[in-house]
Amino acid sequence: MFLDLNALKKAELHIHLEGSLEPELMFRLAERNGIKLRYGSVEALRKAYDFGNLQDFLDLYYSGAQVLLQEEDFYDLTRAYLEKCRAQNVTHVEPFFDPQTHTDRGVDMATVVNGITRALKEANAEWGLSYGLILCFLRHLSEDEAERTLDAALPFRDHFIGVGLDSSEMGHPPSKFKHVFARARELGLLPVAHAGEEGPPEYIWQALDELGVVRVDHGVRATEDPALIERLRKDQIPLTVCPLSNIRLKVYDSLKQHPILDLLEDGLKVTVNSDDPAYFGGYMTENFEALRKDLGMTDNQAQRLAQNGFDAALVHTS
Numbered sequence: 492m493f494l495d496l497n498a499l500k501k502a503e504l505h506i507h508l509e510g511s512l513e514p515e516l517m518f519r520l521a522e523r524n525g526i527k528l529r530y531g532s533v534e535a536l537r538k539a540y541d542f543g544n545l546q547d548f549l550d551l552y553y554s555g556a557q558v559l560l561q562e563e564d565f566y567d568l569t570r571a572y573l574e575k576c577r578a579q580n581v582t583h584v585e586p587f588f589d590p591q592t593h594t595d596r597g598v599d600m601a602t603v604v605n606g607i608t609r610a611l612k613e614a615n616a617e618w619g620l621s622y623g624l625i626l627c628f629l630r631h632l633s634e635d636e637a638e639r640t641l642d643a644a645l646p647f648r649d650h651f652i653g654v655g656l657d658s659s660e661m662g663h664p665p666s667k668f669k670h671v672f673a674r675a676r677e678l679g680l681l682p683v684a685h686a687g688e689e690g691p692p693e694y695i696w697q698a699l700d701e702l703g704v705v706r707v708d709h710g711v712r713a714t715e716d717p718a719l720i721e722r723l724r725k726d727q728i729p730l731t732v733c734p735l736s737n738i739r740l741k742v743y744d745s746l747k748q749h750p751i752l753d754l755l756e757d758g759l760k761v762t763v764n765s766d767d768p769a770y771f772g773g774y775m776t777e778n779f780e781a782l783r784k785d786l787g788m789t790d791n792q793a794q795r796l797a798q799n800g801f802d803a804a805l806v807h808t809s
């Protein structure tokens with residue numbers, strides 16, 4: 492008998508709440524808010540989820556997020572994701588949100604943060620889920636815009652534990668955001684950043700040395716640089732790896748080429764995560780199952796990967 496991967500206790504550290512917007516909910520919110528979507532049906536929208544790279548995906552992801560307008564919409568989005576966590580025994584989550592995707596459309600920071608936070612607090616009260624929210628800056632925008640976003644978020648400082656960096660990686664190195672990350676660190680916010688998803692190992696070095704990140708999101712291209720692998724192993728810097736995402740965004744042609752288990756066996760603190768589960772074909776359990784099916788992940792490896800998720804959390808749970 493194999494270990495039941497759904498019942499295995501898990502922590503998720505790399506999930507964009509906007510990326511958990513399932514087509515059904517997108518259509519429901521569009522109707523509620525009087526928004527006309529570019530696609531006529533859930534099926535037509537799902538068919539469009541065929542991405543050549545990260546940017547192809549981001550174009551659809553930002554377009555889908557336009558249905559999120561009211562506090563209730565952010566609440567419904569977050570609640571739906573947390574119900575999935577409950578069903579999959581994900582007991583701790585550290586989700587990302589992208590305020591600029593919303594504030595740039597005229598939605599108030601308060602609307603976004605209050606809707607998300609209400610769902611998180613409820614899940615904690617109802618079934619004991621633990622969490623820490625992370626505010627991400629969009630790296631295709633300027634550092635000045637990130638600074639203004641941090642200013643706008645300060646009245647809600649108690650609602651999040653860290654800052655992250657996401658969106659189009661190529662051409663937008665971590666060093667571009669050095670000052671805003673320094674200010675966030677002074678405010679006691681824990682820094683993380685996407686690096687080495689599509690971008691080169693140099694971006695991972697920059698995230699570590701110029702942004703001071705305590706965890707790297709993706710980081711898989713570290714495999715191209717032995718000195719970097721040594722640094723990640725020596726300092727036990729966690730990597731939040733997203734297997735199904737990497738296949739859907741063509742980082743690897745197939746899961747069989749994915750380095751996650753080699754990294755685990757090399758002693759790196761790697762974790763399994765879903766990234767944008769509504770777009771990439773699965774939540775936590777589906778990611779673990781894919782590793783078993785295509786990479787031959789053993790039960791012992793599954794248990795170590797799941798434990799790494801708790802070890803790598805920014806908020807410690809007992």
Ligand SMILES: Nc1ncnc2[nH]cnc12
Pocket residue numbers: 507510545552657658659660685688736766767
């Ligand atoms: N995989 C990803 N990489 C960069 N930015 C993102 N925003 C949402 N998902 C992302």
Ligand SMILES: [Zn+2]
Pocket residue numbers: 505507657685708766
């Ligand atoms: Zn991501």
